[in-house]
Amino acid sequence: MLNTQHYPQMISPSLMGEWIVIASEQEFVQRQQIKTCLDGQTLTLHRDTINGVHVYQVNFESLDMKELNLSVQAAYGFVWLCIGSEKKPLFQLQEYDVEGARRVPCGAYGVRTSPLRGIENFLDMAHFPYVHTGILGAEPETTVKPYKVEWREDVDEIWATECFFTQPLAAPSSPQPQETEYVYRVASPLNAILYKVNTAAEGIIPADVVCLFIQPLSETHIRAHLLMILDDQTSSMTDMVLFQQKIFTQDKPILENHVPLKLPLEKLEIPTKADALATAYRKWLITKNWCYGVHKNTQEEQVV
Known part of the structure; x- marks a missing residue:
């Protein structure tokens, strides 16, 4: 394993060792090369087509990466980068390849927040009635019912099951309010997946899938890439994208006004029973000695 202490500028x-999203394949529709950013470092991403297969090459502008192994792969409509030896393979997303399921990329959103705050907000049901009023929740139905959380050590993922919440408009195709069943999956520290049972679906996939893939531009600035895989045969692509965009644009100002912007892993914030999943996520990060985007009580937070 590479000793990163010899590379302080990296x-x-x-x-x-993490698989990190760095672009959507949609960004290459009319061009072969784009510039983007990862942890404050500018990189160029170039696409070639070899035997009908898209192949991507990454070059960092200001870093000498010759002694590091850069692995790049395209999966689920996105381009993923791993620097050094992978900690584990990229997670599986079986619904993406199911015939009849609709793959709906919803764009990327710049947000001034910690990558960890972005994931934790995605995992939180308690804010539904207050932030997504009339869509994902509404008063007086504000209680988060008890649910189960587990760390699945065989795949090193955090899962929450038996999550139920009453929603006025669970999906674009929902005919009426319903109690929606959720399953949350934290596949890696920067990637989370939501499985959402759609009562109006036709049984093509067990549940609609909403994915949040975080590209960390810095410890306090992200691009949030969103993907949906839906069993919705009636809504237009535009309506499905607009539905998810509305949800995220309601979340964005909340994320950008967190104090501190970085996520405290120590007991700076007091959790409730509704925060069982967020608490498990923080404990999981601690076991990994994760330090990126983490608020330190002894230092002032710098916003980049």
Whole structure:
């Protein structure tokens, strides 16, 4: 394993070995090369087509990466980068390849927040009635019912099951309010997946899928890439994208006004029973000695 102490100018040690999204394949529709950013470092991403297969090459502009192994792969409509030896393979997303399921990329959103705050907000049901009023929740139905949380050590993922919440408009195709069943999956520190049972679906996939893939531009600035895989045969692509965009744009100002922007892993914030999943996520990060985007009580937070 590479000793990152010899490379102080490089990517954060917490990000090393992780599969991190760096672009959507949609960004290459009319061009072969784009510039983007990872942990404050500018990189160029170039696409070639070899035997009908898209192949991507990454070059960092200001870093000498010759002694590091850069692995790049395209999966689920996105381009993923791993710097150094992978900690584990990229997670599986079986619904993406199911015939009849509709794959709905919903764009990327710049947000001034910690990558960890972005994931934790995605895992939180308690804010539904207050932030997504009339869509994912509404008063007086504000209680988060008890649910189960587990760390699945065989795949090193955090799962929450038996999550139920009453929603006025669970999906674009929902005919009426319903009690929606959720399953949350934290596949890696920067990637989370939501499985959402759609009562109006036709049984093509067990549940609609909503994915949040975080590209860390810095410890306090992200691009949030969103993907949906839906069993919705009636809504237009535009309506499905607009539905998810509305949800995320309601979340964005909340995320950008967190104090501190970085996520405290120590007991700076007091959790409730509704925060069982967020608490498990924080404990999981601690077991990994994760330090990127983490608020330190002894230091002032710098916003980049």
